[in-house]
Amino acid sequence: MATHETMEPVKTGKKQGDRLQCVVVTPERTLFDQLVEFVVLPLYDGELGILPGRSPLIGRLGYGELRTKSEGITQRYFIDGGFAEVRDDVVTVLTNRAIPAAKLDTAAAARELEQAQAQRAANDFDQAEKDKAIARARAQLHIGAAKG
Numbered sequence: 485m486a487t488h489e490t491m492e493p494v495k496t497g498k499k500q501g502d503r504l505q506c507v508v509v510t511p512e513r514t515l516f517d518q519l520v521e522f523v524v525l526p527l528y529d530g531e532l533g534i535l536p537g538r539s540p541l542i543g544r545l546g547y548g549e550l551r552t553k554s555e556g557i558t559q560r561y562f563i564d565g566g567f568a569e570v571r572d573d574v575v576t577v578l579t580n581r582a583i584p585a586a587k588l589d590t591a592a593a594a595r596e597l598e599q600a601q602a603q604r605a606a607n608d609f610d611q612a613e614k615d616k617a618i619a620r621a622r623a624q625l626h627i628g629a630a631k632g
Contacts, residue, residue, distance in 0.1 A: 504538075504575055505520075510580065518552070524551040525545060526547065536573050543567065545566045549563070564581035583624075
């Protein structure tokens with residue numbers, strides 16, 4: 485005679501599918517590796533919000549704000565380009581630079597913007613570099629102005 489075992493449900497608080505693992509890596513170090521409820525990425529052509537269960541993707545990052553939220557706390561970072569991969573509820577961000585919003589120096593960003601706007605562009609490459617420098621400085625100013 486076969487017996488049927490009853491399995492009690494495991495109580496783990498949040499279900500596995502309610503969180504994302506977010507990993508942000510710069511050339512120098514891993515800035516953070518945390519479980520979060522959602523992530524907003526600054527892709528080169530706009531923001532992308534990511535929730536658990538998102539289909540896999542790879543995206544090119546622009547200059548802008550990376551936001552994460554966990555247990556009611558939002559963390560904000562300036563991201564300096566790079567790439568992001570989403571796969572199996574893991575968001576991996578590879579970026580040249582990631583600065584917490586609270587540590588942004590808006591005065592330095594304002595000087596960078598002024599210098600970038602004053603640059604002369606002799607060719608298409610110079611113009612592209614000027615545009616990048618302007619976008620980078622404006623993103624830092626925007627994020628830094630909203631801190632606090």
